[in-house]
Amino acid sequence: MQMTKPSVLVTGASSGIGAATASLLLDRGWRVFAAARRLEPMAALEAQGAELFQLDLSNADSRSDLAAQIANRVGALDALVNNAGFGEVGxxxxxxxxxxxxxxxxxxxxxxxxxxxxxxxxxQRGCGRIVNVSSIAGRWVTPGSGWYGASKFALEALSDALRLELKSFGLQVVIVEPGLIATNFGEIAFPSMQKALECNIYGKMMRNVRAGWERVYQGASSPLLVAQTIENALTKPKPAARYRCGHQSISVLASELLPTSIWDRLISAQML
Structure with missing residues (x-):
């Protein structure tokens, strides 16, 4: 008798971490629902066996439509990977x-x-797992990334609360905190960076910040590394509350251990 494949929804699956995660989980035998704003970039995932959905996370109707389609196909998901997100700088x-x-x-x-x-x-089914993809920017921030970092700090707090609230119902919530990953984030943030560089007040600072980011991103890790971490978070019988992975992710420990004044000097030396 054939076993039913476990089902997972991966948001932001059109590129980067989301695409790598969806592809890896397909290889591992999952039934993958891949969602993103645009369907065309997910053609390779569809050819691999993914079921595609269009999703604009900022639109309530789009969210409701996707949830209804998921309910019609599987009822309850085995797993949800909340990966979709974006950022601007300034x-x-x-x-x-x-x-x-x-x-x-x-x-x-x-x-x-x-x-x-x-x-x-x-x-209601009494089991399932939610993986929220945060960032090391959810634990410490650099100049110019305050709003993006604030959104990830918020996600960290929400994930902690959700983990505690859902535990008694058999659901597990895990946070994955990637470091510097080779994705198209730079392309997405490019217009806001250009605007910041032209600022007559902070332009010099942002040029230094950009140069600092470019230096550290030279060692950026592959999205596959994050995908493997997400798979581990989904399949480990007793997952940790948090998993860090990728280039510079160890910096989270340093930011927590060092006095704030010393940490600030380190960041300033690299980016200001």
Whole structure:
């Protein structure tokens, strides 16, 4: 008798970490629902066996439509990988609040809005696992990344609360904190970076920040490394609350252990 494949929804599956995760889980025998704003970049995943869905996390109707389609196909998911997100960069004084809200609409409210729609069926069945993809930016930030980091800090807090709230129902919540990963984040953030570089107040600072980011990103890890970490978080019988992985992820420990004044000097030396 053929065993039913475990089902998983991976958001932000059109590129980077999401695409690598969806592909790896397909190879491992999962039934993968891959969701992203655009379907075309996921053609290779579809050819591999993924079931594709269009998703705009910032749109409530889009979230509801996806949740309804998932319910029709499997009822309750075995796993949810909340990977979709985006970021813009710039000084806190000058970045428009509309752009900051846009970051939170996707990385926080959109992510939790979708999770709220999918959790009830998982809770009622009494098992399931949720992996929220955060970042080392959810533990410490650099100049110019305040709003993006704030959204990831928020995700860390929400994930901790969700883990405690759902434990008694048989659901497990895990946070994955990638370090510097070779994705298209730089391309997405490019327009906001250009605007920041042109600022007559913070332009010099942002040029130094950009140079610092470019240096550390030279050692960026492959998205596959994060995908493997996510798979481990999904399949380990007793997963840890958090998994760090990738280039510079060890810096989280240093940021926690060092006095703030020393940590600030280290960051300033590299980026200011």
């Amino acid at each position: 000084p806190l004084e000058t970045m428009e609040l509309e752009r900051a809200r846009a970051i939170f609409e996707v990385n926080v409210f959109g992510l939790m809005g979708l999770t709220q729609l999918l959790v009830p069926a998982m809770r």
